[in-house]
Amino acid sequence: KTIYALAFYVLIVCSASYSFGKQDTYGYLVNAQSLYGYTGNILTPSPYTVNEREFTFGLHKFYIGFNYGFNSQCEAGVAVDLKEYRDFTIDLFKQKMSEMAIHTKYHLLRRQHPFNQPLDFSFGIYYKQHQEYYLVVARDFSNLANAVLQTGMNYSNSLMNKEEWELNQFLCVGYPTKHSYFLLDWNSSTNESNFGWRVLLSPDIKIDLFIVNIGNIKTLFDNFVFGVTLVT
Incomplete structure (x- = not known):
């Protein structure tokens, strides 16, 4: 418990001591990976993409992601x-490669450009042993504590039966501050928050x-996720 308390203290001190001047820190906060690797929130995708010609590296528990921004709209x-990747074997390596997730996203509509409008809109493709196509839209509410609402739909086939397709919805409510971003997301496919x-x-x-599946808290290891995103 002392170690976790110390970690929280270091994070708060470091974030408070860093000076950003007049830069838009929201753009930095959303340029981060989700648990599934794509630029996003906790488990849900966001409409935002990696900045042009930049790489992001993400590590969340055992999940590692690499993203690249080909231009200002596409990642x-x-x-x-x-x-379970403790000992290197050829068979285990082949298994992990077959389970690798591949994704791409296009940021079609960006807020305040070109018509000074408040929406961000993207569509993306995610593949990990099954196909998933999604649309996501976000709007910020400056008159409502600067809250950000993101919602979307994904259309995917089943792992058990590739011929079965289903449509699901997801939602994320975010509250950005100067140095941090509070997130609450939900997906209808798992009904987890x-x-x-x-x-x-x-x-x-x-x-x-992150605290995942907050409706079914079991252990610190199962529900608590510590992660980092590095941008180069």
Whole structure:
């Protein structure tokens, strides 16, 4: 418990001591990876993409992701779950490669550009042993405590039966501050809710503290996720 308390203290001190001047820190906060590797929230995708010609590296528990921004609107990346990857064997390596996730996202509509409108809109493709197509839209409410509402739909086939397709919805409510971002997201496919706190240590370093499946808390290891996103 002392170690966790110390970690929280260090995060708060570091984030408070870093000076950003007049920069838009929201742009740095959303340039971070989700648990599934794509730029996003906790488990849900966001409409935002990696900045042009930048890489992001994400590590959340055993999940590692790499993303690249081809331009200001398009990103692509891969992610792999290294759980149970203790001893290197060819068979295990082949298994992990077959389970690798591949994704791409296009940021079609950006807020305040070109018509000074408040919406962000993106569509993306995610593949990990099954196909998933999604649309996501976000709007910020400056008159409502600067809250950000993101919602979307994904259309995916089943792992058990590739011929069966289903349509699901997801939702994320975010509250950004100057140096951190509080998140609450939900997906109808699992009916699970997740809570997160993203801390901006610098423009290129984001720390995530997530509690997943908050309706079914079991153990600290099962429900608590510590993660980091690095931008280069």
